[in-house]
Amino acid sequence: GENVEQHPSTLSVQEGDSAVIKCTYSDSASNYFPWYKQELGKGPQLIIDIRSNVGEKKDQRIAVTLNKTAKHFSLHITETQPEDSAVYFCAASEYSTLTFGKGTMLLVSP
Amino acid sequence: NAGVTQTPKFRVLKTGQSMTLLCAQDMNHEYMYWYRQDPGMGLRLIHYSVGEGTTAKGEVPDGYNVSRLKKQNFLLGLESAAPSQTSVYFCASSRGLALSYEQYFGPGTRLTVT
Numbered sequence: 001g002e003n004v005e006q007h008p009s010t011l012s013v014q015e016g017d018s019a020v021i022k023c024t025y026s027d028s029a030s031n032y033f034p035w036y037k038q039e040l041g042k043g044p045q046l047i048i049d050i051r052s053n054v055g056e057k058k059d060q061r062i063a064v065t066l067n068k069t070a071k072h073f074s075l076h077i078t079e080t081q082p083e084d085s086a087v088y089f090c091a092a093s094e095y096s097t098l099t100f101g102k103g104t105m106l107l108v109s110p
Numbered sequence: 111n112a113g114v115t116q117t118p119k120f121r122v123l124k125t126g127q128s129m130t131l132l133c134a135q136d137m138n139h140e141y142m143y144w145y146r147q148d149p150g151m152g153l154r155l156i157h158y159s160v161g162e163g164t165t166a167k168g169e170v171p172d173g174y175n176v177s178r179l180k181k182q183n184f185l186l187g188l189e190s191a192a193p194s195q196t197s198v199y200f201c202a203s204s205r206g207l208a209l210s211y212e213q214y215f216g217p218g219t220r221l222t223v224t
Contacts, residue, residue, distance in 0.1 A: 001169070009150070032209035043114070043200050043215030044153070089152060093208040096160065097143070097168065102152040 002027040004092050006101025013080050014109055021104045023090035024072040030092040033066060033073045038087045038103075047088075048075070080108045111136050114216035116201050122222045123191045131186040131219050133201030141204045142184035143168075143213065144176060146197040153200065159184055191223045 003026040013019050025033075031052035036044035050057045050064045050073065057064050061080075066073040077084055085108045091098040117132040133142065144156040145168075155168030159178040173195060175187045184203075188195060198220050202213040 006152075034212070036215075041217075043202075043217050045215065046212045049212075095209055096141075096207050097155055097158060098208045098213065099155075099169075100153040102150060 002030055002092055002094065002099040004090060004099050004101040006090050006104060008104060009102065010105045010107070012107045012109065015080060015082060017080055019077045019080050019084070019106055019108075021075045021088055021090070021106070022072060023074070023092075023101050024070075025092040025099075026071070027092070027094060028068075028071065029094045032093040033064070034091050034093075034098070035062075035064060035075050036089045036091065036100075038089065040086075044089060077106075080106075082108050082110055084108050113137065114201055114203055114214050116199075116216040116219050118219060119217070120220050122224065123188075124224055125192060127191050128187070128189050129191065129221075130188075131199055131201075131221075133184045133186070133203075133216060134182055135184075135201075135203040135214070136182065137203060137205075137214065138181070139203035139205050139214075140181075141206060141208075141211075141213075142178065143202040143204075144174070144184065144186045145200045145202065146170065146195075147200060147218075148197050156186065156199075191221075193223050195221065196223045197221060 034049035038044040090101040143158040157176040162181040201216040204211040
């Protein structure tokens with residue numbers, strides 16, 4: 001089955017800095033890669049996703065890049081704000097289910 | 111719309127007791143999922159359903175059973191709870207296949223087994 005590795009497990013940045021979270025996957029058949037944000041005490045929520053036929057996707061301050069050859073994808077957050085503090089999960093899907101990474105706790109200090 | 115709701119929010123069980131967690135969605139979604147979330151382990155799929163009356167095993171199905179008698183509900187059962195099942199349980203739903211549709215998560219149920 002699919003295996004998704006996510007790094008780092010914890011990331012601390014100053015407000016206004018950029019943050020990058022990286023994931024690798026094992027199954028070359030996977031073709032959909034979403035990112036979820038989980039705030040304290042809540043369920044995860046989709047923030048951005050990318051499909052295998054696209055190399056990069058942006059949505060305001062967040063962007064995701066995908067390198068299918070290397071089987072890795074990354075989340076980039078620019079101009080971080082305190083409200084970006086949360087746990088971020090990457091995931092991969094080949095068909096009917098998602099396989100999640102272990103998560104990254106992002107702490108943005110004012 | 112309430113989205114995805116989970117009942118109960120918290121529960122403490124003794125080893126060997128049984129319980130059922132209820133997930134309900136009002137978005138007419140076909141797919142429903144049960145995950146468990148443990149510190150440092152991310153979200154792991156327990157069971158899922160691709161439609162009313164169907165269920166399938168996920169990554170960590172042992173010790174759990176599920177039922178999808180109605181499209182809007184997905185039940186997760188623990189027949190004989192063990193301390194290893196102490197976790198936060200999340201239910202999610204989607205319109206269809208994971209590779210095509212967003213999964214919407216409930217607020218979670220925190221279960222402690224003593």
